[in-house]
Amino acid sequence: MKRSKGVAVGSAQDLSTQLAMSGLPGWLNIPEPKSYRPKQHYRTIWISDIHLGTSGCNATMLLDFLRSVECKELYLVGDIVDGWRLRKGWYWPDAHNEVVRRILKMAHRGTRVIYITGNHDEMLRDYAGMHFGGIDIVNEAIHETADGRRLLVTHGDMFDGVVLYARWLAFLGDRAYELLLKANVAFNWVRKRMGMPYWSLSAYMKKRVKNAVQYVCNFEEAVAHQAAAQNLDGVVCGHIHSAEIRQIGDVVYYNDGDWVESCTALVEAADGAMSIVDWAAYLRSEKRQAVAA
Template identity: 70%
Template sequence: MARAAFASGLDPAQTAFLFGEGGNRVALDGDAAVVSAKGGIASWLDLPEAPDPKGLRPKRRYRTVWISDVHLGTRGCNADMLVSFLRSVETETLYLVGDIIDGWRLKKGWYWPDAHNEVLRRILKMAHRGTRVVFICGNHDEMLRPYAGLTFGGVELLLDAIHTTADGRRLLVVHGDAFDAIVLYHRWLAFLGDKAYELMLRVNTTFNAVRRRMHLPYWSLSAYLKKRVKNAVQFITRYEEAVAHAAAERGVDGVVCGHIHSAEIRQFGAITYYNDGDWVESCTALVEDFAGQMSIIDWLAELKKNAAENFVDKAPVAHEAMPTGVPA
């Protein structure tokens, strides 16, 4: 598909996202993304990167990794933390389970710092080096849904997928907005809720800027409130039940979704419900090892653990005190 044909169905904000604004624009031609006048995507992906942070552990290998709700294009996106996570893992398959790009926000105003480019670069680099990358469209990046079934830059674009685990279980992979009655039946309420959520994230961003100045770690106000507000807890429970019920009707063994920014593994009868969380509030991912075992990675907790271990490693060694001749 030529670039002009691809762009014709998009509004200016969507086209700006896909092709950039001025300078080095990314163009989508057929199945390959190229950087104009820069020798193609391969040379862009092979540009030197910043060195890995000191103390970074050897890469962990997984059969499958799921991430969702990155919300690139918003100030709430923790892009730097996601890049550090992606640099720490190797995986055969990477599922991007929707809301990777926040088209709703980009339509209202352009916000795209270098860190957000780095996320896309890291994902495309993984695809370039042999990782199967599957992009499941969400509601915030719904502008890509008309192109489901196509592949761009080595990234498969789908509405949903069936994943077979190493131990033979079949999992439905879907963003999950179809199970949210507000989004499905009352779209204007979804946009209203998005506005309130955006305001809360702005407060969260300012709050954490102050914490950084005080040398305190990141802490999510929105995640804290979500776990403690009764109505939010009840909604999450009903949502999980609805998703599990739909998975049972599809005849699968489990379901992987995102959408509600709440990482979880739960059993509903014969159906295992997995939610990979988000990279706005909690910074979590879902992973599968080579035996088919699934687990949630809390990247904030991992970073804190690594920092604590590095601090202990660098601490001075305590030596036995020399006798002073002074009675104790």
């Protein structure tokens, strides 16, 4: 797999000249807004299920997260762009452009970016193995942690019986889920007007539906079984919009969550330790501390 090449850093004028000569867009040289918080440094970050192109995408919150972190490797674990929605009608606000720009900037400034294809961006599966704009496109990958563990990285839709065996039912469920996410957007608009922080109504409802809970458990076990069959130590996936770290037999199951409901990422520290970052909870805590101060 080809590593992306960072642009050499010199003066702003030198960088502008390099960008012009390489044919890269000038906005790569635009400085990031100065953050009031120090950047958090990780060895690896996994994010998935952003669903750019939909009204449910929390692009502004994701952009805030991406501007607050630095990492050596960034995995985009599928459903980054929602091709299913975009086929029905175009929706692409400026915030979605900014997310794409931020990821491209990370790639051109030295972060290795690996795009794992998902079912909503399945149109990219035909381009697996190719390299675009500093980003490697693959259908799955093997990641080695700092402490030597080998992890399968896959979106996870191939382990979803509904998507695999009843595609028409998947689209039907997708429509119902779209309505739930629209309700979530309206719900949080009201909360914001009342000075209240983000809270996912859709995630709350899903966790209280018995069938949904059983589906999640079955999915997790199926994904973990695949990693065990390949003699791997763990698996990282997305797809079901439910962040989780748990031991399943000899395999550690990691799910990085999503950016339409929970707004979470999976991160690896310099020593290989893995954890879930709940950015919505982080911002709520930050706001409480600011009020208390």
